[in-house]
Amino acid sequence: MIALVRYMFTVLLLSQRYLAPLLLFLGLVAVLTSSDTGPLTATYASVAGAMLPCSVWLTMTLIGLEDQAHRSIVVVSAGGPLRVLLATVGTAATWCLLLLSAGLVLPLLFGTHTPGLADLALGTVAQLTSACTGMAIGVICSRLVFRRQGYALVLALVLLLAMLLGKGVTPVNILLTHLQNASDSADTLAPTGALLAVTTGILAAAVAMTHAITCRKA
Amino acid sequence: MLRCEAVGKRYGGGRWVLRDVNMDVAMGDVLAVVGSNGSGKSTLLRILVGLSQPTTGSVSGRPSRIGYVPDRFTGHDRISAIGYLTHMGRIRGLSGSAARARGHHLLERLSLVGGWEAPLRTLSKGKAQKVALAQALLVQPELLVLDEPWSGLDASAHGVLAEFIDEVAAQGGAVVFTDHREAITETHARGSYTISDGRVTSRGGRHAGSRTSMVELVLTVPPGVMPIAVNWSVLPGVTETAQRGGEVVLRVAREHSDAVLLTALQHRWSVASVAGTADERSCRADVRETAR
Numbered sequence: 021m022i023a024l025v026r027y028m029f030t031v032l033l034l035s036q037r038y039l040a041p042l043l044l045f046l047g048l049v050a051v052l053t054s055s056d057t058g059p060l061t062a063t064y065a066s067v068a069g070a071m072l073p074c075s076v077w078l079t080m081t082l083i084g085l086e087d088q089a090h091r092s093i094v095v096v097s098a099g100g101p102l103r104v105l106l107a108t109v110g111t112a113a114t115w116c117l118l119l120l121s122a123g124l125v126l127p128l129l130f131g132t133h134t135p136g137l138a139d140l141a142l143g144t145v146a147q148l149t150s151a152c153t154g155m156a157i158g159v160i161c162s163r164l165v166f167r168r169q170g171y172a173l174v175l176a177l178v179l180l181l182a183m184l185l186g187k188g189v190t191p192v193n194i195l196l197t198h199l200q201n202a203s204d205s206a207d208t209l210a211p212t213g214a215l216l217a218v219t220t221g222i223l224a225a226a227v228a229m230t231h232a233i234t235c236r237k238a
Numbered sequence: 239m240l241r242c243e244a245v246g247k248r249y250g251g252g253r254w255v256l257r258d259v260n261m262d263v264a265m266g267d268v269l270a271v272v273g274s275n276g277s278g279k280s281t282l283l284r285i286l287v288g289l290s291q292p293t294t295g296s297v298s299g300r301p302s303r304i305g306y307v308p309d310r311f312t313g314h315d316r317i318s319a320i321g322y323l324t325h326m327g328r329i330r331g332l333s334g335s336a337a338r339a340r341g342h343h344l345l346e347r348l349s350l351v352g353g354w355e356a357p358l359r360t361l362s363k364g365k366a367q368k369v370a371l372a373q374a375l376l377v378q379p380e381l382l383v384l385d386e387p388w389s390g391l392d393a394s395a396h397g398v399l400a401e402f403i404d405e406v407a408a409q410g411g412a413v414v415f416t417d418h419r420e421a422i423t424e425t426h427a428r429g430s431y432t433i434s435d436g437r438v439t440s441r442g443g444r445h446a447g448s449r450t451s452m453v454e455l456v457l458t459v460p461p462g463v464m465p466i467a468v469n470w471s472v473l474p475g476v477t478e479t480a481q482r483g484g485e486v487v488l489r490v491a492r493e494h495s496d497a498v499l500l501t502a503l504q505h506r507w508s509v510a511s512v513a514g515t516a517d518e519r520s521c522r523a524d525v526r527e528t529a530r
Contacts, residue, residue: 023328034316
């Protein structure tokens, strides 16, 4: 599994197609958090919001990189499509973790804050929640499910908007509104952790669905 | 080992690509699947390696170490050939250095010149095909599946590919490959299946080791010269002699064929053709075909 993640990570790194989502993320973080002096909960809410589209983009890019012949070889070498799909999600998660670390540190440099441990923990959990949702959307809208990426892009945008705007229904929307109104990180950590658990479940469901569809189509 | 039972395949509600395919692949087998373009050869191979699920029927006994070479390997990656092989080796459980060494060895045998460090995307079709072939052999496969492996390879690589196939079979692995040219499948396979209209029929197998063990010589009388009569049947290695029109057809054991050729030339016979054949039955069938 590690070898698979390493291979996919390298392929994405060499293709340089990670750059656009990375720059979008850094840009969004810079715009949303610079000269910010408010509580860190609201700051990390903005960062988590920025993480969502970037994680979708990264995941779709990662899966779209390899053509069918290459993927067949990887699937045969690894011994099954599920292992490859899980490794793909693992690779996307690795990239999201890189973004996440930037998303934790940059707001502290751009604004004036006094971060505590609870703030950093909250920032991590909030971004992870977004990243899981984003990866779930990315996997479903990937080349594995949609041969025609135009439709996939439209669906991805619709799902993204639904996740962001679905008032009180979607985990990301609940997370963002909750963090915007909270002021103490330690208090909000527990409900955010619960939301992370929910989105992990959503990611698992998305992976299972994608696997089922790929197997049917193959 | 690998067994397909009543395998059928269609995509969505489309036409049946394969129907009622029964196929047995035993250890040490070298099987060819012959068919025209679009006859479903690639689909059959994808089912054999487990990339594709059959719509009906079942495939059982698939080994765990499979080498698969797809028909197209258009690398658009920026990763280098040797880097790619190292990664593939790691995915197959080799250590990084072992994978790299094995990759070097394979590329050397395939004489991939000037492409080791070049990105895959810059490789020509033939070179990319060599890399695709090398990745399938990083670990000794128990089942090697090759989709039109000869297309794009240069002549020297043809020989290396045949060696690879023999090595896998010699170590107890099975090899299944496709090609649309019967000449190639005749030389390399010990058994073959023909595929047409989604149906697969076996054309019988040849016994391992017997391939090209016999040579068929066809000698003619050169114009203007009367050759010296030779009692062919007493020469060592000659198993059969026949007169066909003005020609003499000899079947000679492979190890004696050169000596018999020399004798024929020294006695002023002209050589019309030399062909390797496998066993008695297939040769007789050929002769009958020609006679008709």
